[in-house]
Amino acid sequence: MDLLNHLQHKASFMEEKSFQCEMCDRTFPKLSRLVQHRRTHTGEKPFTCKVCDKSFSQTSNLRVHKCIQKGENLFTCNVCSKSFSQSWTLRVHLRIHTGEKPFLCVVCGKTFSQPSTLCAHQRIHTGEKPFRCEMCNKSFRQSSHLREHKRIHTGEKPFTCKVCDKSFSLLRNLHAHQLIHTGEEIVKCEDCGKVFTNLRSLQLHQTIHTGEKHFNCEICEKGFATSSTLLIHQRIHTGEKPFKCEFCEMTFSQNYHLLRHQRIHTGEKPFKCEVCDRTFSQSSTLVKHRRIHTGEKPFRCEVCDKSFSESSHLRRHQRIHTGEKPFTCKVCNKSFSYSSSLCAHQHIHTGEKPFKCEMCDKSFAESWDLLKHQRVHIGERLFTCKVCAKSFSDSTSLCAHQYIHTGEKPFPDQVCDKSFSRSSNLVFHQRIHTGE
Numbered sequence: 001m002d003l004l005n006h007l008q009h010k011a012s013f014m015e016e017k018s019f020q021c022e023m024c025d026r027t028f029p030k031l032s033r034l035v036q037h038r039r040t041h042t043g044e045k046p047f048t049c050k051v052c053d054k055s056f057s058q059t060s061n062l063r064v065h066k067c068i069q070k071g072e073n074l075f076t077c078n079v080c081s082k083s084f085s086q087s088w089t090l091r092v093h094l095r096i097h098t099g100e101k102p103f104l105c106v107v108c109g110k111t112f113s114q115p116s117t118l119c120a121h122q123r124i125h126t127g128e129k130p131f132r133c134e135m136c137n138k139s140f141r142q143s144s145h146l147r148e149h150k151r152i153h154t155g156e157k158p159f160t161c162k163v164c165d166k167s168f169s170l171l172r173n174l175h176a177h178q179l180i181h182t183g184e185e186i187v188k189c190e191d192c193g194k195v196f197t198n199l200r201s202l203q204l205h206q207t208i209h210t211g212e213k214h215f216n217c218e219i220c221e222k223g224f225a226t227s228s229t230l231l232i233h234q235r236i237h238t239g240e241k242p243f244k245c246e247f248c249e250m251t252f253s254q255n256y257h258l259l260r261h262q263r264i265h266t267g268e269k270p271f272k273c274e275v276c277d278r279t280f281s282q283s284s285t286l287v288k289h290r291r292i293h294t295g296e297k298p299f300r301c302e303v304c305d306k307s308f309s310e311s312s313h314l315r316r317h318q319r320i321h322t323g324e325k326p327f328t329c330k331v332c333n334k335s336f337s338y339s340s341s342l343c344a345h346q347h348i349h350t351g352e353k354p355f356k357c358e359m360c361d362k363s364f365a366e367s368w369d370l371l372k373h374q375r376v377h378i379g380e381r382l383f384t385c386k387v388c389a390k391s392f393s394d395s396t397s398l399c400a401h402q403y404i405h406t407g408e409k410p411f412p413d414q415v416c417d418k419s420f421s422r423s424s425n426l427v428f429h430q431r432i433h434t435g436e
Helices: 002-016 031-042 059-070 087-098 115-126 143-154 171-182 199-210 227-238 255-266 283-294 311-322 339-350 367-378 395-406 423-434
Strands: none
Touching: none
């Protein structure tokens, strides 16, 4: 009920707003708030510090600035004695001690200690990315992410190590670098030698080696090493897809899947082959492509030792040994090893002949039949008899011809036991018995 009352109060408050910004259509309950807001568009900063000439858009910001200059911290935390120049900063700080998180996301139920954090979080659900890079048009959910991104274009490295003067574009990279100078203990994984800056990160990493999975799904009892992985898994059961594409309304259960999908719209191909400079939208596609250059075939058949560059090619090949035919025709229930074979077969039922000869307009149900037919027009004869050097346009005609040399007659008549070298000759002969 408290949440409902809050939302009703917020709705009535919104209705009372009467002062509208002509630049962005945002409305405010007071004219003074609108005047303050307009400065975000104009960049106006009318309040200037007399000591250092720094300017501010609001008087409150100027007052805080003056307190910082004087070293005044008017508001002190009763728990840890930390001091603050503004009362609201103290109130936010106190939530660290109390654990209070009063700002609720109505979509997923997650709570936050600050409204700004909630606002940034909600963009995960809406897919909104209001902060756009002017140089490459890439968009971001948070302004801090945009600032970090811009340094790629500018080459700016504002974070400098005081010991060795090495500069970094990200503060976290500076912190990691400073451990070299401070001698601060870095924890190391005994299994693989990977190092971490804190024990918690090491413990999470070690679950890879130990196989420990402390977080279990209540629905299917599957275990996971981290709570975040469990949360992603649970979306399989709930059907939740909180990540929405801003281009086509398609939704995804994981942010990574959304980013990968959006490259279809943007045409972005960030993964580049260092050998031939070809670019790809997915790292997995680049890995497969590299095998063209290296000749690597890491997927080996356990039955015949034949190797393949892709796992899908190995799976297709293994059906030769297993006899598996997973693709079934819904009309006649005939099964096939490959989806392409099923697709070709279905043309029998539909009567469709999508492969058309450009020379005579004759159509065929399968591409292979079209290729054989086209050799009639161009006179191409690829299949040559090793005995008499006679050539044929297809392998079946060559096979039938070779029976002349071998004397083989593989088509027997079941009525009179007479045999023939061609199936067409057998059909013609059988008319003697049927009287056709």
